[in-house]
Amino acid sequence: MKTCPTKKKMYLSEALAEDALIEARTAYEYPKGTGPIAVYQCDECGYYHLTSKGPINEKLSKYMADGKLNLQKEANRWLDKLKKR
Numbered sequence: 215m216k217t218c219p220t221k222k223k224m225y226l227s228e229a230l231a232e233d234a235l236i237e238a239r240t241a242y243e244y245p246k247g248t249g250p251i252a253v254y255q256c257d258e259c260g261y262y263h264l265t266s267k268g269p270i271n272e273k274l275s276k277y278m279a280d281g282k283l284n285l286q287k288e289a290n291r292w293l294d295k296l297k298k299r
C-alpha cells in the first residue's frame with residue numbers, strides 16, 4: 215500500500231475507518247468541537263481517512279445518541295485503572 219500525500223492514516227474501507235473513528239472517540243477525551251467526527255474517501259489515494267470537518271458520521275452520531283460512547287469511555291477508564299495497578 216502506498217502512502218497518501220495527505221500523510222493521513224489510511225483505511226482500506228469505510229467500515230474500517232468508521233471503527234477507527236469510534237475507537238478514537240472512545241479512547242481520547244477531545245475538547246468540544248475538536249477531534250475526528252467523520253470519514254471520507256480520499257481523492258489522492260482512494261482509501262479512507264478520518265476528518266474533523268463536515269457533517270458528523272452517522273454511525274458515530276448514533277453511537278453517541280445511544281450513550282454507548284460514554285459507557286465505552288467509562289469502561290476504558292476502568293481498564294486503565296486496572297492496568298496501572
Ligand SMILES: [Zn+2]
Binds near residue numbers: 218
Ligand atoms: Zn488519501
